[in-house]
Amino acid sequence: MRISVVVPVLNDEHHLRTLLEKLASQTRQADEIIVVDNGCTDDSAQIARSAGAKVIVERTRGIPAAASAGYDQTSAEIIVRCDADSIPPDNWLEKVHEEFAGNPAIDALTGPGYFYDLPRGLRTLGSVVYAFGYFAGLGSALATVPLWGSNMAFRSSLWEELSQEVCREGSAIHDDLDLSCASQGSFVLKFVPSLRVKAAGRVYARPAGLRASSKVALNTLARHGGLKGIINRWSAVLGFHP
Structure with a gap:
């Protein structure tokens, strides 16, 4: 199975350079790396090209548009998504490949992260x-x-079926949750506890970051029916018919 890595980027050259170095040291190399330039005014695009990544430009601002544009351009059976500030271990893509190859029933997987740039005494607590x-x-x-967008992967067949159902613009929706x-x-x-990455704790660094992120999460859930959607999803899982 071929693997494509998609990275939406907006003016994040320093983080992106580190990520691309980590992708270059993977025990299982990506078959392609797609960096989506979402209106960068720094050297992010040039850094990506210098590292051998394919750069595409998405002028509509927002992660939903940038991520979707990247997924649309992939040519592999497995699409891996991370953020520019993700720092994966060297066996990250190898684990992704093993999970999909070993279980054909799985369509997507994700794992946890560790916020490496929080104050030392708060890193573990904040991450948990x-x-x-x-x-x-x-x-x-x-x-x-x-x-979770910093650390997730899915089969291209999933994207082919859902690409027109998800929100593809704006910034009031969490694209990964959508x-x-x-x-x-x-x-x-599937949640894979051992599929871990490091990531920047930006949600804590921004003023009222957790509150803002929670509001966007509620907007995303509202797009899928809000409370009624929650009831319907659980009813389907439990075999009830409300």
């Missing part, structure tokens, strides 16, 4: 709190595993 809120809290609302909602009921999503 965020992971619990995201995977347990949102997982309860979705009745399935929520994919894709997770659209996947529920039709595709198998």
Whole structure:
């Protein structure tokens, strides 16, 4: 199976350089790396080209548009998505490949992260709190595993079916959560605890970052029916018919 890595980028040259170096040292190399230039005014695009990545330009601002544009351009059976500030271990893509190759029933997978740039005494606590809120809290609302954009992968067949159902513009939607909602009921999503990456703790660094992120999460859930959607998803999982 071929693997494509998609990275949406907006003025993140320093993080991107580190990520591309880590991708170059993978024990299982990506078959292609697609960096989506979402209006960069720094050297992100040039850094990506110098590292051998394919650069495409998406002028509509926002991660939903940038990520979707990247997925549309992939040529591999497996699409891996991360952010420019993700720092994967050297066996990251090897683990992704093993998971999909070993279980044809799985359509998508994701794993946790560790916020490496928080104050030393808060790194573990901040990472655990965020992971619990995201995977347990949102997982309860979705009745399935929520994919996390800093560390996720899915089969191209999933994207082919859902590419016109997800939100492809704006910034008031979490694209990873949106894709997770659209996947529920039709595709198998798996959480892999050992599939870990490091990531920047930007959600804590921004003023009211957690509150803003939670608001966008609620907007995303509202797009998929809000409370009624939650009830319907659990009813389907439990075999009820409300």
